[in-house]
Amino acid sequence: MLLSDRALRPSREFHINRLHTIEMVAEVVIKALREQQPAAAALTAAILVLVFSYMAWFWSLRRRLSGPTVWPLFGSLPGLVLNRARMHDWIAGNLRATGGVATYQTCILPIPLLARRQGLVTVTAHPRNLEHVLRTRFDNYPKGPQMQAAFHDLLGGGIFNSDGEAWLLQRKTAALEFTTRTLRQAMARWTNRAILRLCSILSAAAAGDGRRAVDLQDLLLRLTFDNICGLTFGKDPETLSPAIPHNPFTAAFDAATEATLQRLLFPGFLWRLKKALRLGGELRLRRSLEVVDRHMEAAVAERKETPSDDLISRFMKKRASDENLQRIALNFLLAGRDTSSVALSWFFWTVMRRPDVERKIVGEITAVLRATRGPDRAAWLAGSLEFDELDRLVYLKAALAETLRLYPSVPQDTKYVISDDVLPDGTVVPAGSSVTYSIYSMGRLETIWGKDCEEFRPERWLSAEGDRFEPTKDPYQFVAFNAGPRTCLGKDLAYLQMRSIAAAVLLRHRLEPVPGHRVQQKMSLTLFMKHGLLVYVRPRNLDDVDGHLVDSPAKKVTTAIATAAAA
Numbered sequence: 001m002l003l004s005d006r007a008l009r010p011s012r013e014f015h016i017n018r019l020h021t022i023e024m025v026a027e028v029v030i031k032a033l034r035e036q037q038p039a040a041a042a043l044t045a046a047i048l049v050l051v052f053s054y055m056a057w058f059w060s061l062r063r064r065l066s067g068p069t070v071w072p073l074f075g076s077l078p079g080l081v082l083n084r085a086r087m088h089d090w091i092a093g094n095l096r097a098t099g100g101v102a103t104y105q106t107c108i109l110p111i112p113l114l115a116r117r118q119g120l121v122t123v124t125a126h127p128r129n130l131e132h133v134l135r136t137r138f139d140n141y142p143k144g145p146q147m148q149a150a151f152h153d154l155l156g157g158g159i160f161n162s163d164g165e166a167w168l169l170q171r172k173t174a175a176l177e178f179t180t181r182t183l184r185q186a187m188a189r190w191t192n193r194a195i196l197r198l199c200s201i202l203s204a205a206a207a208g209d210g211r212r213a214v215d216l217q218d219l220l221l222r223l224t225f226d227n228i229c230g231l232t233f234g235k236d237p238e239t240l241s242p243a244i245p246h247n248p249f250t251a252a253f254d255a256a257t258e259a260t261l262q263r264l265l266f267p268g269f270l271w272r273l274k275k276a277l278r279l280g281g282e283l284r285l286r287r288s289l290e291v292v293d294r295h296m297e298a299a300v301a302e303r304k305e306t307p308s309d310d311l312i313s314r315f316m317k318k319r320a321s322d323e324n325l326q327r328i329a330l331n332f333l334l335a336g337r338d339t340s341s342v343a344l345s346w347f348f349w350t351v352m353r354r355p356d357v358e359r360k361i362v363g364e365i366t367a368v369l370r371a372t373r374g375p376d377r378a379a380w381l382a383g384s385l386e387f388d389e390l391d392r393l394v395y396l397k398a399a400l401a402e403t404l405r406l407y408p409s410v411p412q413d414t415k416y417v418i419s420d421d422v423l424p425d426g427t428v429v430p431a432g433s434s435v436t437y438s439i440y441s442m443g444r445l446e447t448i449w450g451k452d453c454e455e456f457r458p459e460r461w462l463s464a465e466g467d468r469f470e471p472t473k474d475p476y477q478f479v480a481f482n483a484g485p486r487t488c489l490g491k492d493l494a495y496l497q498m499r500s501i502a503a504a505v506l507l508r509h510r511l512e513p514v515p516g517h518r519v520q521q522k523m524s525l526t527l528f529m530k531h532g533l534l535v536y537v538r539p540r541n542l543d544d545v546d547g548h549l550v551d552s553p554a555k556k557v558t559t560a561i562a563t564a565a566a567a
């Protein structure tokens with residue numbers, strides 16, 4: 001429905017409220033005049049007229065909005081605050097309540113002049129609206145000035161934080177690099193190194209009396225940080241190591257990211273003022289950036305001496321300046337760091353609670369290893385899985401995709417509207433407002449995934465024969481890796497990395513949730529677990545799974561491999 005159409009229809013209720021308020025204003029002013037206090041009367045009248053005008057204006061604004069309640073002055077903030085512990089589920093509920101429209105408009109700044117622009121947010125999970133924003137009218141929906149300004153100190157004008165020509169140039173250069181086989185090999189090399197360390201930490205936890213809990217999310221975060229550093233500037237900081245409990249670069253990078261995200265919570269002028277006065281989070285950001293910059297300077301200098309197959313060395317060949325190289329590196333660190341570890345944390349959590357899925361995954365791994373390495377189990381555990389082995393783990397890939405459907409690492413994203421537009425479902429989006437698409441909600445809509453949308457069912461990603469991974473036919477129904485021209489560049493590397501880690505861990509260990517540990521979403525740009533993921537580690541008994549291949553996809557894979565080998 002058009003905003004202007006709605007604005008043309010004042011309600012009866014509104015008239016009654018207005019008349020009542022006019023009476024009240026008159027009464028108060030007359031009383032003050034009777035008591036011969038003209039200044040008090042004027043002031044009261046002015047205040048009451050202001051309040052009345054604001055309420056009248058607010059009421060007409062409220063009528064144009066759909067979705068959750070918007071309060072005078074505070075907008076949708078009370079709803080957000082009240083539901084902060086379950087914000088993504090709250091948004092999903094709001095979107096479901098629209099009855100298939102999967103779009104609503106709300107206001108975070110109900111202040112005249114701001115409400116129709118900076119204050120107005122269109123929240124959507126409709127695939128056609130997403131296609132419109134992410135592809136059809138891509139140029140009209142950039143990251144936008146607020147987001148760019150907030151991230152500028154950390155990321156400069158890097159790929160993650162730029163729009164238009166500046167973004168396109170970097171995207172073209174980076175896209176060429178991301179399709180090379182050598183980058184895939186580099187990722188496998190760095191991942192395998194870190195997996196050895198992870199498995200030795202898990203084995204140590206399994207060796208004791210079985211009561212030593214580990215925070216799996218923390219271990220995975222360290223692992224993927226080491227990975228992305230290796231891939232980006234050819235150096236593994238080995239933060240996943242009991243010997244290095246504290247790494248100054250990681251600590252500074254974490255603090256800088258946290259302080260940058262804080263900026264998004266406040267109006268731009270506020271953090272700019274704090275920055276000028278060097279207060280609180282802004283002072284922390286400044287200090288952390290000094291550490292990060294020093295580290296990046298050293299890393300770039302080292303790569304200049306001895307170029308390798310990492311991303312920095314590749315961009316060096318394109319004659320990027322030192323400062324640009326540092327910013328490029330930081331952009332890749334941020335893009336590829338937490339996303340895979342968070343996805344893996346939700347994956348392991350789900351697998352622990354679904355023994356049927358776990359059996360199929362481990363069954364598939366052992367079936368593939370039996371086919372490629374023979375029946376000797378010692379050979380299965382010798383070294384990491386090779387590319388061709390990982391590529392055959394289709395059920396595992398389906399389980400990872402299913403995890404990202406229900407727990408997308410980036411649960412929502414926001415775009416800025418450059419000029420007035422109308423979304424395919426008729427929603428009017430004014431210039432200067434923003435469109436937020438809820439990736440989390442999309443995975444939980446019956447209209448997209450059917451009645452069992454809340455159920456973890458990897459089979460929905462498999463072909464009818466169960467031997468092939470099949471992505472959704474409509475790419476705008478599953479946007480955990482984004483879609484359109486800004487699709488995630490690291491998607492294939494991420495699947496490679498996640499499959500390697502999941503296979504290595506599940507082949508050797510069985511994980512059990514620590515009783516009483518509460519797994520809760522953290523409200524952040526990335527879907528972390530707020531209290532981590534505490535697990536007990538047990539050794540894997542492969543006898544438990546070897547006999548369970550009868551109806552599993554793994555059985556089909558083994559048969560397919562055996563048939564191909566015979567042919």
Ligand code: HEM
Pocket residue numbers: 159160171231332335336337339340343404408409410413479480481482485486487488489490491493494
């Ligand atoms: C499970 C793992 C991952 C998920 C769910 C994921 C998801 C995403 C999403 C949603 C975006 C769009 C962000 C935005 O525009 O605001 C994105 C962009 C990007 N991702 Fe990933 N990502 C993952 C892993 C990786 C890895 C491992 C790398 C690098 C090695 C990477 C590199 C990038 C880059 C460079 C972009 C920016 C693309 C552009 O703006 O043109 N990602 N990713």
